Amino acid sequence: MDSKKLKGGIFNKISDTNLLLVITIVIFLLMYIGAIVFQGSGFKKPQMFFNILNANAALIITAIGMSVVMISGGIDISVGGVVALVSMCCAVYLDKANGNVWVSMLIAIGIGLAFGLVQGTLVAYFDIQPFIVSLAGMFFARGMTTIVNTKPFNVQNPAFVKLKETRIKIPGMGSYNKKGMYISAYIEIGVVVALALVVILFLVLRYTKLGRSFYAVGGNKQSALMLGINVRRTKFLSHVICSLMAGIGGYVYFLNVGSGAASHASGMEMNAIASSIIGGTMLTGGVGNIVGTLFGVLSLSTIQNIVASAGLGEAWWTGITIAGMLCLFLLIQSIVIRQKKRALKT
Amino acid sequence: MNKSLFKKITGNQMFIPLVALLLLAVINLIVDPGFFKVSMNTNNAGNPVLSGYLITILDYGSELAILAMGMTLVTAASGGQDISVGATIAIAGSAMLRVLCGTNPRPEAIQAPIIVAFLVACLVGMLCGAFNGALVSIFKIQPMIATLVLFTAGRSIAAWINVNKLPIVPDPKFAYFGGFIPGIPVPTTVFIVLVCIIVVALVLKFTNLGLYTQAVGINEKSARLNGINPTFIKFLSFVILGLCVAVAALIKVSRLSTINYSVIAKDIEMDAILAVALGGNALSGGKFNMWASVLGAYVIQFLTTTLYKFNVQSDALAAYKAVVVILLVFFSAPKVREYLSAFARRFSSKSKQRESKGEA
Structure with a gap:
């Protein structure tokens, strides 16, 4: 929807995508600066920020995949299950079968693709509601995880452990600990993968025909069809990309935790959806931005860190704050849409 | 002539759940003929009770049957499903325990009559329903996303209500709702479901609720043109589901006389949606058949019990x-x-x- 032609109202000067993106980035910055001012020490260190990245690399990857699917008007709640399944399968392969690290990456991508192909086919070519399909996918993945292996265990495969402990040092961002030792700031490999994928997907969505057709299909299926876009194939590909991202995200998650367990990544699908929404992706489709999603993940984890360091250590506060934030952004979206509609009418 | 009769049978909404039920029954009959045996045993309290797989299905399917009724209405009116039912059961159950036990998690006697606690739970359930309903009907957010909010927060709120303590209800009478009343060999839950079914049947018979809900679900705009308020109907369907959730919470909490916030009614939303789908109701809204959903709920419980019998782990289910x-x-x-x-x-x-x- 190009709203630049509409007259009047500050809302209409910028497009939906940019408006929601701006809101997200401003809120994130306010939150982070607020945290630095009011809670001091911890947030001042650059490593705090990198820790947020390290812990959430997998979430960033799954969330940007989720954004693609949401922009094209669908939804996929199986990503958390896929992440759990990927980490369990890779863990079993590496530890029990003493497998190769590179092959385990292929397994992760393969599982992601398999889920994407099946779910995409059901949604795009058989017109079944994406929510129901991916709900079943989620339960299938979670169930399969338990069937593959019931007990959680740590992976001791030396090649994998070496890869897991690889740290990329960032010069000039370190800090001194209490003993005065200099500790340089670092990020894990997963973060590099995540940021690379963010850039790639951002460029794809922005500059390729396929990327634009995601927006077109999500915005208005009928008009997209009339423009000669293959709506079914676009929908299908959006699900394939989402599940593929979940597969890669699963491997990054696995790289971060280094173990397989059926309870891994529980609720991750909700965090991914929440991050996308906070990042300005509209549920109704057609509006969204990958960079926004990145900021959505960062806002989400910053607020978790704030809650944790504000002494509200009890686990329930995290759930409540995330839900509260999600609710707030949903309401903002709802109001923005309403304003737009009103502006269109007059 | 034959063909039209065949079509009439297969076209009936009850057809799918009935066939599924028959299929499950036949499989069980072949594998273990003792599956359908119902016997009279004495339970721990020394009362004669019926037991057997069939009774288990009837007993443990009741929460699902009650939820399926509310879920059918929500599905029909809004064209989406409520995925927060499990979490709201935790909230309502937690509120019920808070009223019954007060601030002390191990009270000597209950602090308030059970009926008061139940009414509070109803109120809490309806409030949660109203919250979801407002997001869906007034702010026009897709139902599954709107209910995502409570789905994320619900279990945390439930833990917060009781400061993460796990109160235990001391009164044995409270356990009657999810178990057996002394002297009556049939599980109490069966009666609760019957009462719910009768109430719902009366409401559907004597009010326009069913008709209006279908009208809103089929075409919101034309429903509005015909003088129906779609916003209110959608809102109402969520509030009614909230009431169903409170009843289900009563049964769930009563079974254990306590609560486990992260486990209680886990994954029940999946089963409830499945029940509605199995009942042949379109998940995109519109026409509905309440009783097909209820039958669907029992079929799912049948499936669950069968899988348990084959030693399938609960997580792999x-x-x-x-x-x-x-x-x-x-x-x-x-x-x-x-x-x-x-x-x-x-x-x-x-x-x-x-x-x-x-x-x-």
Whole structure:
């Protein structure tokens, strides 16, 4: 929807995508600066920020995949299950079968693709509601995880452990600990993968025909069809990309935790959806931005860190704050849409 | 003539759940003929009670049956499903325990009558329903996303209500709702479901709720043009679901006389949605058949019990159910039905051609 032609109202000067993106980035910055001012020490260190990245690399990857699917008007709640399944399968392969690290990456991508192909086919070519399909996918993945292996265990495969402990040092961002030792700031490999994928997907969505057709299909299926876009194939590909991202995200998650367990990544699908929404992706489709999603993940984890360091250590506060934030952004979206509609009418 | 009768039977909404039920029954009969045995035993409290797999299904299917009724209304009116029912059961149950036990998690006696606690739970359930309903109907957010908020927060709120303590209700009378009343061998839950069914049937019979809900679900705009307020109908359906949730919470909490915030009613939203789908109701809203959903709920409990009997782990259960869901939605999808009927037509026309050739 190009709203630049509409007259009047500050809302209409910028497009939906940019408006929601701006809101997200401003809120994130306010939150982070607020945290630095009011809670001091911890947030001042650059490593705090990198820790947020390290812990959430997998979430960033799954969330940007989720954004693609949401922009094209669908939804996929199986990503958390896929992440759990990927980490369990890779863990079993590496530890029990003493497998190769590179092959385990292929397994992760393969599982992601398999889920994407099946779910995409059901949604795009058989017109079944994406929510129901991916709900079943989620339960299938979670169930399969338990069937593959019931007990959680740590992976001791030396090649994998070496890869897991690889740290990329960032010069000039370190800090001194209490003993005065200099500790340089670092990020894990997963973060590099995540940021690379963010850039790639951002460029794809922005500059390729396929990327634009995601927006077109999500915005208005009928008009997209009339423009000669293959709506079914676009929908299908959006699900394939989402599940593929979940597969890669699963491997990054696995790289971060280094173990397989059926309870891994529980609720991750909700965090991914929440991050996308906070990042300005509209549920109704057609509006969204990958960079926004990145900021959505960062806002989400910053607020978790704030809650944790504000002494509200009890686990329930995290759930409540995330839900509260999600609710707030949903309401903002709802109001923005309403304003737009009103502006269109007059 | 035959064909129209065949179509009439297969076209009935009760057809799918009934066939599923028969299929499950036959499988169980072949594997273990003792499955259907119902015997009279004495329970721990020394009362005579009925026991057997069938009784288990009737007993443990009741929460699901009650939820399925509310979920059917929500599905019909809004064209979406409420995925927060499990979490709201935790909230309502937690509120009930808070009223019954007060601030002390191990009280000597209950602090308030059970009926008061139940009414508070109803109020809490309806408030949660109203919250979801407001997001859906007034702010026009897709139901599944709107209910995501409570889905994320619900169990945390439930833990917060009781400061993460796990109160235990001291009164044995409280356990009657999810167990047996002394002297009556049938599980109490069966009666609770019966009461709910009667109430719902009366409401559907004597009010326009059913008609209005279908009208809103089929076409919101034309419903509005006909003087129905779609916002209110959608809101109402969520509030009614909230009431169903409170009743289900009563049963759930009463079974244990306590609560486990992260486990109580886990994954029940999946089962409830599945029940609605199995009952042949369109998940995109519109026409509905309440009783097909209730039957669907019991079929799912039948499936769960059967899987447990085959020693399937409770965590792995989801994978099997997911396969059932996919098969179910796959074959009930309009697109697939078209293909199938086209295929059947081609097949029959070919055989007819063959027949005519044979005659010639």
